[in-house]
Amino acid sequence: PRPRPRSGTAARARGPTAVTTVATKPLRIAPRRRRAFTLLESLLALIILASIIAACLQLRSQSNLVAAKAEQRTLAANRTEALFQCVVNGLLGAPETTEESAETIWRGTQGGVPYTVVRTFAAQPNPARGQVAYPVAESIALFRYRVTLGQTTSEFLWHR
Numbered sequence: 001p002r003p004r005p006r007s008g009t010a011a012r013a014r015g016p017t018a019v020t021t022v023a024t025k026p027l028r029i030a031p032r033r034r035r036a037f038t039l040l041e042s043l044l045a046l047i048i049l050a051s052i053i054a055a056c057l058q059l060r061s062q063s064n065l066v067a068a069k070a071e072q073r074t075l076a077a078n079r080t081e082a083l084f085q086c087v088v089n090g091l092l093g094a095p096e097t098t099e100e101s102a103e104t105i106w107r108g109t110q111g112g113v114p115y116t117v118v119r120t121f122a123a124q125p126n127p128a129r130g131q132v133a134y135p136v137a138e139s140i141a142l143f144r145y146r147v148t149l150g151q152t153t154s155e156f157l158w159h160r
Contacts, residue, residue: 076152083110084147084156087117095119113150120144124157 037045086092087106095117096105106117122144128136145156 076149077154079110079113080147080149080152080154083115083117083149084145084154087119087145087147088158092117110149115147115149117148118146120146122157 092106092108096107097103098105102121104119106115108115120143122142123139124142126136126138126140129138140159143158145158147154147156
């Protein structure tokens with residue numbers, strides 16, 4: 001048995017010789033074989049990554065196509081609205097009138113695109129009827145404008 005170091009002042013007085021040290025061998029851990037990716041795993045990861053990228057690119061191209069179509073529809077609606085505003089503000093010149101159908105027709109081109117605007121008289125049910133406490137007319141007189149600009153046709157109701 002080894003002598004046990006004393007505690008207290010006597011052990012401290014002796015200094016470092018009071019403590020005995022035991023030399024131990026460092027523990028050896030068996031070397032682990034580093035495992036790398038196999039060629040099959042690498043190819044599989046590459047295929048998965050490529051399919052994800054392809055799906056993302058397809059979604060992006062579809063969204064670009066939808067955005068382009070929406071922009072074309074908005075542009076056509078804005079041009080049609082501008083043409084309608086030109087008609088109601090008297091900026092298009094003299095229209096043709098037909099006696100038998102009571103239609104007023106404007107024809108021409110706007111930005112190189114042919115247009116036709118047809119105005120007819122229309123009577124619509126009064127939306128205020130039954131909504132207010134005082135008597136109102138059953139119907140109101142409106143002008144119905146059918147605006148055709150290129151391939152786009154819109155209809156506007158106008159009360160003046």
